[in-house]
Amino acid sequence: MSAQLVIQALAELLKLHQELNKTAVQKLGAIKANDMNALGQVVREEAKLIRAIQTADAKRVRTAEEFMRHKGEGREDATVQTLLTYTEGEDRLMIERLQKALLKEVRRLSEQNEQNKELIEESLRFVNLSLDLMVPQTEDVHYQNPTNKQDQTELYSRSAFDSKA
Known part of the structure; x- marks a missing residue:
């Protein structure tokens, strides 16, 4: 088994991350x-892209594990670095390029x-500042004549509606 399936999986991940970066820029514009609505x-x-990335990453893990089993290694932690030790030539260069490009996109x-x-x-x-400016504070709601010194607790304990009426 060659590393071509792993390379294809990495290329798909790279493409999806590039699309996700485009949507992040679009999100900034909408904000x-x-x-x-936008x-x-x-x-x-x-x-949608995040779900696609999760699927593509699961595919990458499966293909990497298959590649490692084919090479005689039953490792489940088939990282890109581990794969590089078992690849050479053009496949190795392609995996390294894809790894660097993918890391750049993630950054x-x-x-x-x-x-x-x-x-x-x-x-x-x-928004919070605007709301604070628009909503009056409790002490601003009640006016008290300075000559009429009423107990503050009595003033604030009154209801807006007189229940005896």
Whole structure:
């Protein structure tokens, strides 16, 4: 068995991660534009891609384990580094290139997600600040004439509706 199936699985993972990076950039644009419809659509697309990545990664694990069994190793932890010790020539170079490209895409995705997270947190702080400014505080609700010193507990214990009426 050659390493071609493993290479194909890694190439598929790389392609899916590149698509996921594109959706992360689209998500940033939707967040900046405050377009909730577009954001919802991007999140649904992102969920599909994540499921596809999980499937592709499971396929990569299966093919790597098969490759290792074919080489006489019954290892279940067939990492890319382990595979590289059993490959040579063009297959080895291709696996190394795919590994580097995949790591680069994962790093880019992590950075983009961090940027999106910070932007969303900033938006939430702004919304909370706006709500705090719009909603009056409890001490602002009740007016008390300075000449009429009423007990504060009595003032706040009154209901807005008189139950005896």
